[in-house]
Amino acid sequence: MNYGKRGIVNQAKAISSGTNRWGKKFSLFGFCFLLATVIGVMIIGASAGIGMFNGIKDTAPDVGDIDVSPKGMSTFVYDKDGNATRKLVAKDSNRIPIGREQIPDDLAHAFVAIEDERFYEHNGIDIQGIIRAGFKVITSGNASQGASTITQQLIKNNVFTDWVTETNLLQKGKRKIQEQYLAMQIEKEYSKDEILTEYLNTINLSQNCLGVEAAARRYFNKHAEELTLSECAVIAAITSAPTRYNPINNPDNNAVRRQIVLQKMVEQGYITQVEYDQAKADDVYSRIQTVNEESNEDNAVNTWFDDALIDQLLKDFQDKLGMTKEQATAKLYSGGLKILSTQDPHIQEICDRVYANEEIYPAGTKYLLNFALTVKKADGSTQNYSSEMLEVYFKDESHDTPYTSKGFNRLFDSREAAQDCADYYQECVVEEGDEVVGDPHVRIIPQPQVSLTIEDQHTGHVVAIIGGRGEKEDNRAFNRATASPRQPGSTFKIMSTYLPGIDSGKITLASVFQDVPTAYSPGGKVVRDWWGSSNGEWYTARRAIARSANVPTVQMYAVVTPELGYEYLKKLGFTTIVGEEGYKGDKAVNDIHLATALGGLTKGVLNVELNAGFATIANGGEYIKPKLYTKVLQPDKNGGYEVLLDNEAPESTRVISEAAAYILTDAMKGVVSGSQGTGTSVNFGTTPIAGKTGTTTDYNDVWFAGYTNYYTATTWTGFDNNEKLKSSKEKNFSKEMWRAVMEEIHKDLPSSDFPQPSSGLVKATVCSESGKLPIPGVCDGTLTTELFVEGTEPTETCDVHYQGEICAFDGRPASEWCPFKTQGVVATHPAPPPEVARLYVNGVQDNSAYTTTTDEEGNTVQVPNTCHHTNEFMQQDGIDGILAGERAEMERRAAEAAAAQAAEGGDPNGAPPAPPGPPGQPTPAPIPEDVAAGN
Numbered sequence: 001m002n003y004g005k006r007g008i009v010n011q012a013k014a015i016s017s018g019t020n021r022w023g024k025k026f027s028l029f030g031f032c033f034l035l036a037t038v039i040g041v042m043i044i045g046a047s048a049g050i051g052m053f054n055g056i057k058d059t060a061p062d063v064g065d066i067d068v069s070p071k072g073m074s075t076f077v078y079d080k081d082g083n084a085t086r087k088l089v090a091k092d093s094n095r096i097p098i099g100r101e102q103i104p105d106d107l108a109h110a111f112v113a114i115e116d117e118r119f120y121e122h123n124g125i126d127i128q129g130i131i132r133a134g135f136k137v138i139t140s141g142n143a144s145q146g147a148s149t150i151t152q153q154l155i156k157n158n159v160f161t162d163w164v165t166e167t168n169l170l171q172k173g174k175r176k177i178q179e180q181y182l183a184m185q186i187e188k189e190y191s192k193d194e195i196l197t198e199y200l201n202t203i204n205l206s207q208n209c210l211g212v213e214a215a216a217r218r219y220f221n222k223h224a225e226e227l228t229l230s231e232c233a234v235i236a237a238i239t240s241a242p243t244r245y246n247p248i249n250n251p252d253n254n255a256v257r258r259q260i261v262l263q264k265m266v267e268q269g270y271i272t273q274v275e276y277d278q279a280k281a282d283d284v285y286s287r288i289q290t291v292n293e294e295s296n297e298d299n300a301v302n303t304w305f306d307d308a309l310i311d312q313l314l315k316d317f318q319d320k321l322g323m324t325k326e327q328a329t330a331k332l333y334s335g336g337l338k339i340l341s342t343q344d345p346h347i348q349e350i351c352d353r354v355y356a357n358e359e360i361y362p363a364g365t366k367y368l369l370n371f372a373l374t375v376k377k378a379d380g381s382t383q384n385y386s387s388e389m390l391e392v393y394f395k396d397e398s399h400d401t402p403y404t405s406k407g408f409n410r411l412f413d414s415r416e417a418a419q420d421c422a423d424y425y426q427e428c429v430v431e432e433g434d435e436v437v438g439d440p441h442v443r444i445i446p447q448p449q450v451s452l453t454i455e456d457q458h459t460g461h462v463v464a465i466i467g468g469r470g471e472k473e474d475n476r477a478f479n480r481a482t483a484s485p486r487q488p489g490s491t492f493k494i495m496s497t498y499l500p501g502i503d504s505g506k507i508t509l510a511s512v513f514q515d516v517p518t519a520y521s522p523g524g525k526v527v528r529d530w531w532g533s534s535n536g537e538w539y540t541a542r543r544a545i546a547r548s549a550n551v552p553t554v555q556m557y558a559v560v561t562p563e564l565g566y567e568y569l570k571k572l573g574f575t576t577i578v579g580e581e582g583y584k585g586d587k588a589v590n591d592i593h594l595a596t597a598l599g600g601l602t603k604g605v606l607n608v609e610l611n612a613g614f615a616t617i618a619n620g621g622e623y624i625k626p627k628l629y630t631k632v633l634q635p636d637k638n639g640g641y642e643v644l645l646d647n648e649a650p651e652s653t654r655v656i657s658e659a660a661a662y663i664l665t666d667a668m669k670g671v672v673s674g675s676q677g678t679g680t681s682v683n684f685g686t687t688p689i690a691g692k693t694g695t696t697t698d699y700n701d702v703w704f705a706g707y708t709n710y711y712t713a714t715t716w717t718g719f720d721n722n723e724k725l726k727s728s729k730e731k732n733f734s735k736e737m738w739r740a741v742m743e744e745i746h747k748d749l750p751s752s753d754f755p756q757p758s759s760g761l762v763k764a765t766v767c768s769e770s771g772k773l774p775i776p777g778v779c780d781g782t783l784t785t786e787l788f789v790e791g792t793e794p795t796e797t798c799d800v801h802y803q804g805e806i807c808a809f810d811g812r813p814a815s816e817w818c819p820f821k822t823q824g825v826v827a828t829h830p831a832p833p834p835e836v837a838r839l840y841v842n843g844v845q846d847n848s849a850y851t852t853t854t855d856e857e858g859n860t861v862q863v864p865n866t867c868h869h870t871n872e873f874m875q876q877d878g879i880d881g882i883l884a885g886e887r888a889e890m891e892r893r894a895a896e897a898a899a900a901q902a903a904e905g906g907d908p909n910g911a912p913p914a915p916p917g918p919p920g921q922p923t924p925a926p927i928p929e930d931v932a933a934g935n
């Protein structure tokens, strides 16, 4: 609407220019036509037109119902300290509404001057403008410069939002009449300032900016209220054709229009000639380019935390507010929301810094090539190529390429090598006549990869997340902390076995199991330990945790039962554990079996969920669903905010007793600070730490999950493509990262021990070899004090140690007929419970000192399992010869033992010579051949 003096001159020039001869020829005819039209309109308007207008007007929205406020608004994410950390925008929502007081007068005047110079005089429609525009349509055939007032533009943008899809003139005409009618109504309801403010918050200002505040930040990195006159003119220049006048891409076009804006401001008396000259001299466009390069926040990639938060919000909007996925997305990206996240900027900064330091990673970083390509084949079909196809291609030995190898795994020693391979593959598969659609999607990702979750176990607030290593190039990328399940290895022993076992009382920390060859099912796959084959040692649960012993853990899980374990895992919030309903292809699979004890799962677990499992123990046995935000606020009708979603209250469940939690913590302190602990390297020493190492059998995944009385953190390392971690540095790297971040987080926090519950916990002195009540005078050398959940402390007496008459030949309690009785103490071990015995690969050898039975009054009694010198044995023929043979055998054993001791120079610890047959490893009494022969 260039109707200032200069504008008319310019238009006249345009009309007479060579490119617009039609206009010239048309003008005379046009003038006559205009006259006829005006008369025609007057006649029609006086008769039928009024009825038609009323009809259209009546179908217009009621002025009381319409909302002229802009709809799409940017959402902001705030960290725990209230800092805005992220702006979420959709195509139609990069808008930050501001009030009239934040809009400088120069900005308001610039828009009025260029868009609607009679804004302050007209009543919503600009009659003078309409006539002029009509003239223009007729003379130039150009209908693009309609005589829309600011009021009409506001209605067009916020009420008739589908105007961009109008296809025919009738629709357009109808809308135009309704728009004019509503504009007049709106002018009665709102002040000029209110209308102008809504308008300035609404308009499209290119570069995905809606409203002047978003534009001020985008182009000048400042608030609208800080804009200079020169800058105001740049923004006002954009609106009539946002793409053409985009000041970043088309600064020259914008500059021409900006000068018109300034000129009109002078003409209309808003600015002086001096102000005009100063503004005109301003080198505003180089400034815009600098801002564009330095702070293009809308193109910034989400952090890992942002990504996880967005996933969580979209899910919660659907689950808790009943939205569809599309509604949830629209709400999140254009609802103008304020999201109060749980992210702790201090802790996230530490994590980001530690994980960004390439020097901390194992030497020899590999690069994994991820690849995707779409090709339009010559025959018109579309073919997609993926990473998997690339891998298969180079594994195929019929392809003669430099990459061909059976072991091809998409890992390279450098980024360049990975890129070369991607280029080479593209050349291999794209044939002549094919058309590559877009650019190939190539991502080169450093390996091994990492993830980390840290939460405050007392609130369930996730305070920091690391979803991977290396530059994050994509939004909603593969998040290893929150979206990618991995096998949890030995960390899972605590979740699957020890937590349910101790809480249910099926095992205690004093329970004893033996590391003998054991299978996952009778006759099935044998359980392996990280130190190799079974060493025959006896493990209490406490020691099995500290040493991360596999075999005793599987045995204990057999006692706990996989069914009970699964019930607990569900309560601990694991969403990836497969229950009875699981299928892998057609085959039914689930995680309700003994391999789950060691974390051999169908899918694996998410870092954030494993962390929440450990946080449950750290929080005294109460599980809190980990959360990434506390509140979502949305704009209310009064310019303030109201709560859309309150996530403050914890979703919590008591999973285990406080006493059981304390006992588990106490046992896991042994992992970090015990002499046999597997996780001592994480101990930074300023506050007590409990935790568990985790390694899958073949070092595909290495974890550390642990906590202080402040925070629970879980680190994972592994290759995205499941290569094995090989070097010692790679294998210990999870612990190093855990220590690096947690040490710094706790730098200024005072030491704080885990609080002991005031009830439900008992201490008892037990015999460490049986886990039962000690026999006074007999178990004195093996006493230990252990913690028990009240009611699970042992009531039975030690069944390992026996004092009294011992058979010198077979080391068992002597029968009354035994010829080799001697006074002493023996340690043998009772047979395992039947659910464990059935898993023993070599069967169970009866080595117990006692058989537990019930007497006539129903009391449990322990009857000694005596030696083989039964009455019947002693009565047999040739018994003298048999006994002579046994005596000779005993002498031979004694001589051998003496020789062995002499060879070793004596036992430095002064331990007594081994009793006949090592404890727990029964030596069946060999019968000398001559005796057996019955001589």
Ligand SMILES: [Zn+2]
Residues within 6 Å of the ligand: 767, 768, 769, 770, 774, 775, 778, 779, 782, 798, 799, 800, 801
């Ligand atoms: Zn004992």
Ligand SMILES: [Zn+2]
Residues within 6 Å of the ligand: 806, 807, 808, 809, 810, 814, 815, 818, 819, 820, 821, 867, 868, 869
């Ligand atoms: Zn005997």
